[in-house]
Amino acid sequence: MSDPSLIRAVKGMNDVLPDAMPRWHRVEAAFRETARRYGYGEVRTPLVEPTPLFVRSIGEATDIVSKEMYTFVDKGDDMLTLRPEGTASAVRAYLEHAVHGQEPVSKWYYLGPMFRRERPARGRYRQFWQAGLECFGDSGPQIDAEMIEMVVSLLASLGVQDLEVLVNSLGSRDTRARYREALRSYLSPHEARLSEESKQRLVTNPLRILDSKSPVDQEICASAPSILDMLDDADRAHFDELTATLGALGTKFRVEPKLVRGLDYYSRTLFEIQGKGGELGAQNALCGGGRYDGLVKELGGPDVPSIGFAMGLERILLALPNEASARSLDAMVVVAEPSLNVKAAVMLKQLRSAGLTAEGDLRGQSMKSQLRRAEKLGARTVVILGGAEEARGVVQLKDMRVRHQQDVAHDAVVAAIRARLALEGASHDGAAR
Ligand code: AMP
Numbered sequence: 001m002s003d004p005s006l007i008r009a010v011k012g013m014n015d016v017l018p019d020a021m022p023r024w025h026r027v028e029a030a031f032r033e034t035a036r037r038y039g040y041g042e043v044r045t046p047l048v049e050p051t052p053l054f055v056r057s058i059g060e061a062t063d064i065v066s067k068e069m070y071t072f073v074d075k076g077d078d079m080l081t082l083r084p085e086g087t088a089s090a091v092r093a094y095l096e097h098a099v100h101g102q103e104p105v106s107k108w109y110y111l112g113p114m115f116r117r118e119r120p121a122r123g124r125y126r127q128f129w130q131a132g133l134e135c136f137g138d139s140g141p142q143i144d145a146e147m148i149e150m151v152v153s154l155l156a157s158l159g160v161q162d163l164e165v166l167v168n169s170l171g172s173r174d175t176r177a178r179y180r181e182a183l184r185s186y187l188s189p190h191e192a193r194l195s196e197e198s199k200q201r202l203v204t205n206p207l208r209i210l211d212s213k214s215p216v217d218q219e220i221c222a223s224a225p226s227i228l229d230m231l232d233d234a235d236r237a238h239f240d241e242l243t244a245t246l247g248a249l250g251t252k253f254r255v256e257p258k259l260v261r262g263l264d265y266y267s268r269t270l271f272e273i274q275g276k277g278g279e280l281g282a283q284n285a286l287c288g289g290g291r292y293d294g295l296v297k298e299l300g301g302p303d304v305p306s307i308g309f310a311m312g313l314e315r316i317l318l319a320l321p322n323e324a325s326a327r328s329l330d331a332m333v334v335v336a337e338p339s340l341n342v343k344a345a346v347m348l349k350q351l352r353s354a355g356l357t358a359e360g361d362l363r364g365q366s367m368k369s370q371l372r373r374a375e376k377l378g379a380r381t382v383v384i385l386g387g388a389e390e391a392r393g394v395v396q397l398k399d400m401r402v403r404h405q406q407d408v409a410h411d412a413v414v415a416a417i418r419a420r421l422a423l424e425g426a427s428h429d430g431a432a433r
């Protein structure tokens with residue numbers, strides 16, 4: 001039994017400890033670098049927004065707004081919500097700063113935590129991290145294809161294998177309204193067999209029934225009408241050009257007319273990238289996105305066609321091949337006796353100022369224990385401060401890989417460590433060849 005007096009993290013919200021961080025940093029750095037190459041600049045918006053922002057943009061009938069938002073009234077009686085996604089905030093900021101009046105096209109990226117009170121499972125959390133892009137002012141379809149191609153390249157560069165890219169078009173608002181009615185007419189005679197959730201959705205949001213995980217719902221939906229058959233000429237031409245551009249870019253995809261997503265603001269292009277490998281279970285949607293041509297206007301701005309996508313960092317990490325997270329410590333400073341601790345502190349400062357990663361263990365442990373710790377931390381060299389050596393103005397430098405040890409003068413330690421690290425690099429290169 002765990003100690004009931006111990007305060008634990010909120011259910012579905014996770015700590016990430018330093019050992020796990022190198023993998024996170026690798027994904028974040030790859031995302032930032034890719035976004036930069038494609039012309040996106042970072043935007044940071046508050047984690048908390050006025051509740052109506054999400055109700056108006058994501059849609060009242062969606063699961064997110066109707067069931068999953070963390071909403072509270074603050075001490076000033078304002079109704080606030082922890083952001084469940086990034087697009088609504090980005091659009092709010094875009095309008096608040098009148099960015100549309102300053103440049104015709106804006107390309108933004110963001111990275112940060114989102115909050116949804118979903119049922120926690122592997123790959124599904126109540127606080128999760130998203131990295132996303134928004135492009136305002138370009139009606140596509142080339143920018144749509146570029147965004148899909150960019151995400152696929154990013155995931156491939158990270159080593160995420162076995163991807164499937166699904167694309168669809170939801171057409172314009174009118175098309176969607178006509179499709180909603182067609183779907184209702186098709187599904188109504190089957191209502192008695194639908195799952196309880198789908199029965200409700202038949203009234204509130206019939207498109208989401210296509211998304212149902214229930215086998216009976218899926219069987220019923222198999223012969224449902226396709227939204228692609230209802231597109232008008234302009235929507236059809238947009239979608240055809242999107243698929244042609246993806247083909248020209250060499251990005252493999254599958255057209256999935258039943259792809260719908262949990263947010264109401266989408267129009268025309270919709271896409272999702274699913275993963276199969278790694279430790280991903282049922283939560284295999286790595287990222288999703290689409291066009292939201294009406295949203296900027298809906299939130300009180302001009303008509304600005306836009307597209308965005310977001311990927312869940314936890315899911316990307318589950319899909320990544322398992323590699324040992326390599327610790328990197330250039331030098332460990334070890335003392336023969338505690339009276340040398342001040343000298344060790346000065347040595348550590350000297351090494352770190354020179355740009356080396358260095359650690360010391362100045363808790364008064366035995367030499368043997370300090371050396372064991374150096375081993376554990378993966379130190380490539382050990383700088384040993386001893387009484388006799390200090391009297392001669394030298395330290396012992398030990399190369400942990402070849403177990404070679406030599407005396408080095410204090411002011412030559414940095415250069416000697418660098419030489420050892422360079423030697424190691426050269427022999428790695430040799431081994432790789
Ligand atoms: P969405 O904002 O719903 O379009 O989701 C975009 C991506 O965010 C998904 O493909 C997932 O990778 C991720 N995601 C959404 N909800 C969660 C969640 N509850 N836990 C973890 N990741 C999530």
